[in-house]
Amino acid sequence: MSALLESLIELIRRSSAEIPDDVNEALVRSLESEKKGTIAESAMRIIERNIELAKRKSQPICQDTGSVIFYVTCPVDYDQLTFEEITREAVKEATRKGFLRQNSVDSITGKNDGTNLGLGSPTVHFHQHRSGETEVRLVLKGGGCENVGAQYSLPHEKLHANRDLDGCRRVILDAVLQAQGRGCGPGVLGVCIGGDRATGFEFSKQQFLRMLGDRNPDPTLDALEQDILKTANELGIGPMGFGGRTTLLGVKICAANRVPASYFVSVSYMCWAFRRQGIQLDAASRIARWLY
């Protein structure tokens, strides 16, 4: 088995079975903040036990192992075609080993061939850079939280949302309200203001690669992130929508340019089972270090 194949299977295994430290810390804080003796607290306790169990048994945290999305940062002369071939092999093998559910369905025939391979599964985004390092990040995004994502076109008359920051705030908070507990909260929002219908969602998902505790370098977006987080947690939706103090663990917002006619706000929701890991590869494609 090639070193790259082995590294990628290990990346998939760990992504599926282990919550990254930054997210785990936020979940522990959330458990501590829930009122004792409530079903919200009980839900957080089960979540905590689940995280521990999945790690110990090296099995999926959640049975919906989600869309398999790779983000690869590589040198300019990197062989992307070979990488993609080996990635597909790694996904197939990880599925056979039970790190991934047989999760990819032909949209027309409804057939699931059990390999997790097909157009768009997995998805691999390549970004070249001038450094010699190769980094591979992986996000496994479950369907429950993907379904509560939303894209708003401003102005939005019903929500009184104009093409300004207050309008963005209104629609983002509407997305939180509409999601209730269905996205498996407490969750994390990734938001893109601007872009087109495709890039808006693409950039909103890339926000999940940020560390949960980081701060947005743009003071305007940073203020909006903090405001949405605080306000969402005052709504009382709580873990699983049971009512409670933690509705969101974090909010990450970016802005992309738009054409004058369009003003989209794209909101992606990540469940508490926030599966994201990354590796830096050495020259022999072995895992040099973990990124989260």
Place this chain on the structure above:
Amino acid sequence: MPPLESLVGFIEFRFPAFLAMHPLVAPFTAAKIRALNVGDEVFLTGTVFTGRDAVHKYLHEGGKLPPDINLRDGILYHCGPVTLKDEHGHWKVTAAGPTTSSREEPYQAQIIGDFGVRAVIGKGGMGERTLAACKEYGCVYLHAIGGAAQVLAECVKRVRSVHFMEEFGAPEAIWELEVEAFPAVVTMDSHGNSLHRDVLAHSQAELARRL
């Protein structure tokens, strides 16, 4: 009173049985189900049948169940488990949390009525039509913890059978599972109460004050 405390207080007032622990053991009779109230935490022991999007659509369109599956007084679980065959050829469930139930809202009320289902397990809650069916036929909605696939898989003691594997694929198949002390919360009861409806109304009002 700060808003969040008021919500917690509101739920405790509205649902005094809040966080009471209830073992719920087969057979699942109408009397046992009618005795449950929103906010009760149950630990379920008995047989459950998984069924999600493909199964609901199939039954809604008049599809027949295999003769050895009887949903009368049964429990339907919105779940697509991760399953592996062990070295002896026996199925083993390695991850088995709930999937989002609202997708089955167009079908659920009819299926509860037609098949005599006593409880639906899922996540995220369901709508008014399902709530009305719960009241009419004596059924409850049990909310399992979404994403808690390992804790819930540990409660699955045996896979008794699997049906529709070929047609629908493993996640969408009907898996007959023996569970023990499976934790869930009653969020919709047979008396017309829904925690989801109440939390939505409350959070809507709280948001309106902050816009």
